[in-house]
Amino acid sequence: MKPIKDILRNLKSLAGPFPDFYTKDLPHNPSDLFMEWLKASIEEGVHEPHTMTLSTVDEVGAADARVLILKDVTRNRWYFATSTTTRKGRQLKSYPNVALTFYWSEIGRQVRIRGVASEMEAETSSKDFLERSSGARALALIGNQSKELKVREDLDEALLKTKELVKQAPDTVNPNWKLYAVHANEVEFWQGDPERKHIRVQYQRHGERWGYRLLWP
Numbered sequence: 001m002k003p004i005k006d007i008l009r010n011l012k013s014l015a016g017p018f019p020d021f022y023t024k025d026l027p028h029n030p031s032d033l034f035m036e037w038l039k040a041s042i043e044e045g046v047h048e049p050h051t052m053t054l055s056t057v058d059e060v061g062a063a064d065a066r067v068l069i070l071k072d073v074t075r076n077r078w079y080f081a082t083s084t085t086t087r088k089g090r091q092l093k094s095y096p097n098v099a100l101t102f103y104w105s106e107i108g109r110q111v112r113i114r115g116v117a118s119e120m121e122a123e124t125s126s127k128d129f130l131e132r133s134s135g136a137r138a139l140a141l142i143g144n145q146s147k148e149l150k151v152r153e154d155l156d157e158a159l160l161k162t163k164e165l166v167k168q169a170p171d172t173v174n175p176n177w178k179l180y181a182v183h184a185n186e187v188e189f190w191q192g193d194p195e196r197k198h199i200r201v202q203y204q205r206h207g208e209r210w211g212y213r214l215l216w217p
């Protein structure tokens with residue numbers, strides 16, 4: 001077996017072919033360009049294009065990150081959902097400045113979003129909770145995400161109880177479940193190029209107005 005360093009060096013990255021990205025006449029608002037790219041990723045059969053990395057910082061400024069599901073996109077806002085009692089939930093309370101990162105490898109595209117996360121009102125969050133699958137609701141109703149699991153059987157036992165609860169009372173909501181909106185202040189679109197002439201377009205928000213510029217790859 002070769003050393004892992006050599007195996008890694010021989011793996012291909014950004015081999016293409018990739019779609020064109022014309023930077024003339026770009027939309028004024030990055031949410032519009034994001035929607036174009038998201039739709040393209042769905043049409044091109046990108047694997048789970050609605051997954052993204054949410055990066056946060058904790059109370060001592062140490063970075064943290066994990067993968068979440070994108071729940072919605074509206075003008076200047078990207079949405080995800082989680083429980084306020086998790087590690088990320090606590091981090092968001094102390095420091096709502098976050099980053100979201102999408103990588104659609106099949107089409108060589110990355111989108112980076114920086115912004116401020118805020119909790120949506122209870123009604124909207126409950127609606128999101130009830131739209132989830134019964135299994136996902138049962139797990140979230142236990143409410144122990146990110147706490148230590150002493151033995152695997154504790155999870156089985158708790159799930160059995162909350163699955164029954166979901167069956168008996170399907171409208172039960174975990175009040176700690178929140179939909180968060182990330183109000184973006186910077187969005188970067190990165191189109192990979194097999195020749196390494198990658199294209200980067202960075203939008204920045206000034207109040208309600210957006211401007212954009214190209215960046216060196």
Ligand SMILES: Cc1cc2nc3c(=O)[nH]c(=O)nc-3n(C[C@H](O)[C@H](O)[C@H](O)COP(=O)(O)O)c2cc1C
Pocket residue numbers: 051064065066067068069080081082083086087088089145146
């Ligand atoms: C594909 C994928 C989708 C996920 N979606 C969510 C999600 O929408 N909400 C969530 O709370 N956790 C989701 N998770 C689990 C998180 O990555 C993470 O393990 C969990 O939220 C605990 O994070 P924390 O300890 O930083 O709070 C997902 C994981 C993967 C791999």
